Amino acid sequence: MKLTILGCHSATPRTSAHPTAQVLEMKGHLFLIDCGEGTQVQLRRYKVKFSRIKHIFISHLHGDHFFGLVGLVSTFRLLGREADLHIYGPKGIKEAIVLQLKLGKSWTDYNLIFHELESKSAHVIFEDESLTVSTIPLDHRIYTNGFLFREKPGERKLNLDAAVKAKIDTSYFSKLKQGFDVENRKGEMIDNKLVTLNPDPPKSYAFCSDTSYYPEMAAQIQDVTVLYHESTFLESHQHLAEATKHSTAREAALIANKASAGTLILGHYSGRYKDLEEFRKEAMEVFDRVELAEDGKVYEW
Amino acid sequence: MKLTILGCHSATPRTSAHPTAQVLEMKGHLFLIDCGEGTQVQLRRYKVKFSRIKHIFISHLHGDHFFGLVGLVSTFRLLGREADLHIYGPKGIKEAIVLQLKLGKSWTDYNLIFHELESKSAHVIFEDESLTVSTIPLDHRIYTNGFLFREKPGERKLNLDAAVKAKIDTSYFSKLKQGFDVENRKGEMIDNKLVTLNPDPPKSYAFCSDTSYYPEMAAQIQDVTVLYHESTFLESHQHLAEATKHSTAREAALIANKASAGTLILGHYSGRYKDLEEFRKEAMEVFDRVELAEDGKVYEW
Numbered sequence: 084m085k086l087t088i089l090g091c092h093s094a095t096p097r098t099s100a101h102p103t104a105q106v107l108e109m110k111g112h113l114f115l116i117d118c119g120e121g122t123q124v125q126l127r128r129y130k131v132k133f134s135r136i137k138h139i140f141i142s143h144l145h146g147d148h149f150f151g152l153v154g155l156v157s158t159f160r161l162l163g164r165e166a167d168l169h170i171y172g173p174k175g176i177k178e179a180i181v182l183q184l185k186l187g188k189s190w191t192d193y194n195l196i197f198h199e200l201e202s203k204s205a206h207v208i209f210e211d212e213s214l215t216v217s218t219i220p221l222d223h224r225i226y227t228n229g230f231l232f233r234e235k236p237g238e239r240k241l242n243l244d245a246a247v248k249a250k251i252d253t254s255y256f257s258k259l260k261q262g263f264d265v266e267n268r269k270g271e272m273i274d275n276k277l278v279t280l281n282p283d284p285p286k287s288y289a290f291c292s293d294t295s296y297y298p299e300m301a302a303q304i305q306d307v308t309v310l311y312h313e314s315t316f317l318e319s320h321q322h323l324a325e326a327t328k329h330s331t332a333r334e335a336a337l338i339a340n341k342a343s344a345g346t347l348i349l350g351h352y353s354g355r356y357k358d359l360e361e362f363r364k365e366a367m368e369v370f371d372r373v374e375l376a377e378d379g380k381v382y383e384w
Numbered sequence: 385m386k387l388t389i390l391g392c393h394s395a396t397p398r399t400s401a402h403p404t405a406q407v408l409e410m411k412g413h414l415f416l417i418d419c420g421e422g423t424q425v426q427l428r429r430y431k432v433k434f435s436r437i438k439h440i441f442i443s444h445l446h447g448d449h450f451f452g453l454v455g456l457v458s459t460f461r462l463l464g465r466e467a468d469l470h471i472y473g474p475k476g477i478k479e480a481i482v483l484q485l486k487l488g489k490s491w492t493d494y495n496l497i498f499h500e501l502e503s504k505s506a507h508v509i510f511e512d513e514s515l516t517v518s519t520i521p522l523d524h525r526i527y528t529n530g531f532l533f534r535e536k537p538g539e540r541k542l543n544l545d546a547a548v549k550a551k552i553d554t555s556y557f558s559k560l561k562q563g564f565d566v567e568n569r570k571g572e573m574i575d576n577k578l579v580t581l582n583p584d585p586p587k588s589y590a591f592c593s594d595t596s597y598y599p600e601m602a603a604q605i606q607d608v609t610v611l612y613h614e615s616t617f618l619e620s621h622q623h624l625a626e627a628t629k630h631s632t633a634r635e636a637a638l639i640a641n642k643a644s645a646g647t648l649i650l651g652h653y654s655g656r657y658k659d660l661e662e663f664r665k666e667a668m669e670v671f672d673r674v675e676l677a678e679d680g681k682v683y684e685w
Contacts, residue, residue: 146455153451
């Protein structure tokens with residue numbers, strides 16, 4: 084699981100502070116999450132092979148999460164993309180993108196497939212054999228979802244020595260990995276657990292931005308490997324967080340704590356703060372595994 | 385007259401090649417011409433006092449001339465803008481911007497005034513006491529206008545020595561500047577031309593992008609001080625210029641020649657060319673006052 088932060092600042096793009104966009108690599112997928120203005124240039128800057136992106140998830144339709152999408156869609160066209168592109172986002176996203184393509188008479192040659200979201204309940208929006216992606220309903224000024232990316236449990240690992248000793252024919256090994264008990268060459272049933280090991284624990288990533296302090300989300304993301312949670316403000320500006328439906332670093336840490344997250348990544352900083360270490364310090368009073376997102380930072384787990 | 389090139393490359397934005405946007409300072413106005421993705425960041429990078437922009441002119445609704453507009457409009461809101469903002473561009477521009485603001489529930493607090501263009505004839509779209517702005521109909525794949533910015537003739541210059549010698553009372557000086565003959569203290573009529581000098585010749589700037597080779601425009605921009613004309617291709621790719629309704633450097637120079645322009649600035653280069661000097665070389669075979677636009681370059685006349 085690899086996460087590349089393309090932008091992690093709130094509101095207006097500046098020369099060295101890009102609006103929200105990140106790329107999550109999980110089980111062979113390259114997912115783009117949010118797409119503020121300039122995201123396509125950030126993808127180039129950090130050498131992401133962005134033709135591999137097949138699914139884009141947009142949390143909400145504020146400009147700093149969304150204004151770069153139409154440009155990316157257009158660039159895919161200019162680069163001769165043929166693969167389908169799936170876009171998941173709030174109702175209205177299709178109209179906004181399609182209208183702009185229409186005005187420019189710049190229809191894509193590839194299939195652009197919109198999955199418009201309206202439900203206020205968490206639900207699975209993408210699934211394949213290796214993972215699921217679900218919405219995480221958030222509490223912001225407009226309809227907003229976070230996204231939970233969750234690997235499915237992998238196959239059990241074969242304990243080769245034990246399987247050979249137990250005289251199990253190799254043709255049964257894939258059954259063993261699937262968790263079945265099997266017969267050995269002597270016709271004896273062998274307990275699966277004696278010849279296999281638990282699979283690696285599935286990893287998960289929760290992206291939660293933008294939102295006010297919303298503890299209701301904790302149950303859904305319980306034990307998440309990594310939680311990215313917005314922290315637009317510090318506690319000293321809690322009144323602004325409340326008024327604008329954003330969170331403070333402390334509130335993000337409270338969520339991480341409640342969800343027993345493995346790691347908390349903070350981001351979506353307001354431009355008013357010069358020293359981002361203040362965010363880490365504040366969050367660590369509540370939760371001790373805190374990372375500060377930075378444009379261009381890459382995490383691997 | 386001062387021109388700042390914010391971006392002068394065609395198609396997709398790249399880390400060091402920005403799509404079309406430029407700022408023209410003329411007679412106290414700061415005009416923004418076109419607004420590709422990332423223009424607001426370029427305005428910051430080149431330290432343009434962009435709160436002074438009151439008029440934005442959009443040539444056409446292809447992304448590389450237009451996708452940065454909604455972000456700039458939103459940023460003005462976030463920065464607390466109060467002044468009216470006038471946007472001139474093809475019909476449809478209002479719907480595209482307003483829809484996106486609506487989806488984000490991010491209405492501007494300042495007045496956003498759209499002047500939608502549909503006419504295929506040149507006409508004045510802005511005028512005050514010191515200048516006019518007119519459309520220049522161009523020939524591109526979609527409805528496109530260039531823009532002609534033309535100073536009005538200034539007042540005549542007083543030849544102070546001559547006026548004193550001619551015994552003209554100072555109370556008549558403003559009449560002299562306006563071109564009138566006046567009486568001197570002896571009651572004699574004094575010919576204006578004897579005591580005044582011609583005003584500075586009015587300056588003009590023509591922005592012509594995107595367009596195929598379109599010599600019909602030359603009459604309208606005759607004697608223009610500076611012509612910015614797109615040159616997406618070199619003659620070696622003339623077939624691509626024709627197919628995509630763009631121009632070659634040579635064609636841009638032919639227009640400059642036909643219009644007797646003072647200076648020709650080339651831009652809107654295709655990303656396929658490594659050495660932009662090739663554009664200058666090709667154009668100078670036809671016209672000898674050629675400049676190559678570069679992102680961040682500032683011209684003054």
